[in-house]
Amino acid sequence: GQQVMQIPQYQHVQEGEDFTTYCNSSTTLSNIQWYKQRPGGHPVFLIQLVKSGEVKKQKRLTFQFGEAKKNSSLHITATQTTDVGTYFCAGPKNQGGKLIFGQGTELSVKP
């Protein structure tokens, strides 16, 4: 069945270092979404990408959607302790309303 895979599973960085998480789908996606879950919290929507090759920025966060619309990445420049949490990508299954989440990348930032 359709799968959404994320790597790495964990990433430990020193504050100020950059961080990237990658998301790959087994099928072409109509769109891809990114969510952040703080420790002990719930997933919170960050952004949605729709167009092939799309790049969007939110302050230090840069999101990309691949040309084939099967992969995506989230890059954080100069991480801060407030960036700690698990980042999930999610894509719709079969163009429907069902959203399939990747396993997430847990980011820890050492001050």
Add this chain to the structure above:
Amino acid sequence: DAGVIQSPRHEVTEMGQEVTLRCKPISGHNSLFWYRQTMMRGLELLIYFNNNVPIDDSGMPEDRFSAKMPNASFSTLKIQPSEPRDSAVYFCASSLRSSGANVLTFGAGSRLTVL
């Protein structure tokens, strides 16, 4: 808006007992989702409703799990009888589904521990 409201926030129960989790979606949202989160399996979609109608329940683990949405402002997820392996955080999420977009707003979750 108060967001998606879930209750209880924490539930500790004994194996064999019935558990009912509740969710109030955001007013005006037409889709509602129940997810389960564990360390081993991540975020799993259990069931989702569109306009109060169950659309896909293929993620419901087994007959012990059931979900209802009697109206647009309330949904329940019931486990009967509960088992220790059901211990997890259960999230309810709602969205305003429109063509090409389905952004989810999650509730704070219900942490279930079955002893």
